[in-house]
Amino acid sequence: MSARRKRIGLKGELLLAFMPMATVLLVLALVEALSNQRLLFASLASSAFLIYLDPEHAVNQVRTLLLAQIGSAAIGLACYQLLGPGYLSGGLAMVLAIGLMIISDAMHPPAVSSALSFGLRSGDASNLLLFCMAAGVTALLVVMQRMALWTLERVTRPNKG
Numbered sequence: 001m002s003a004r005r006k007r008i009g010l011k012g013e014l015l016l017a018f019m020p021m022a023t024v025l026l027v028l029a030l031v032e033a034l035s036n037q038r039l040l041f042a043s044l045a046s047s048a049f050l051i052y053l054d055p056e057h058a059v060n061q062v063r064t065l066l067l068a069q070i071g072s073a074a075i076g077l078a079c080y081q082l083l084g085p086g087y088l089s090g091g092l093a094m095v096l097a098i099g100l101m102i103i104s105d106a107m108h109p110p111a112v113s114s115a116l117s118f119g120l121r122s123g124d125a126s127n128l129l130l131f132c133m134a135a136g137v138t139a140l141l142v143v144m145q146r147m148a149l150w151t152l153e154r155v156t157r158p159n160k161g
Contacts, residue, residue, distance in 0.1 A: 012152045019148060020048035023141045027134045041131065043113035044069070044138050050110065051138070055145035059108055062139045068108035069135045072097035076118025077128050085121055093119030 008016070024045045047069065051060045058064065076093040083089035097115035101107045114131070 008149075008152055008156060012156060015152065016145065016148055017052055019141060019144050020052040023138060024048050027137055030130070030134060030137070041134055043110040043117065044134055046110035046113065047108065047135075047138050048141055050108075051141050051145050055142055055149055060142055062142050064106040064108050065139050065142065066135055067104055067106040068097075068101050068111035069114055069138070070132050071100045071104070071106075072111035072115035073118050073128055073131045073135075075100065076115040079115075079119045080121065083119075085119075087120070090116045090119035 027041055027044055047060075047065060050057075051065075054060060072093070075096045076090070079089040079093040079096070083092065093115040094112055097112055101111065118128075118131075
């Protein structure tokens with residue numbers, strides 16, 4: 001039997017989906033203003049969608065998101081700097097990032113893409129700080145989504161009398 005997430009109606013779903021979309025667009029604007037490595041930030045869009053899907057799931061905790069995403073990006077960058085861009089650095093970065101997530105009990109699947117992106121890339125290697133800022137913006141989304149979900153549930157819950 002599969003567990004299904006609780007639906008809150010089309011209007012509520014659209015309102016909850018707006019914040020991740022706005023967050024991703026904000027992150028893209030930040031990246032566009034400060035960097036030309038757009039693909040390094042693609043995994044944060046997946047993080048934002050997971051947060052929309054279930055903001056209360058353990059995968060979407062602020063600690064989990066930040067530790068997994070930033071740790072994986074740092075691992076990818078380290079592999080890139082040690083081995084250069086390519087499949088070896090990208091593959092090793094993925095393996096090490098998964099190990100980090102298991103050891104720290106911070107499983108966030110999109111972070112594997114962050115490790116791979118930083119390990120495979122070529123060009124300027126100074127984007128880790130920008131990535132950390134973007135991950136922080138995404139972590140704020142967790143708090144906003146939980147507040148929005150709480151508000152929507154209170155507004156749409158029938159009065160008990």
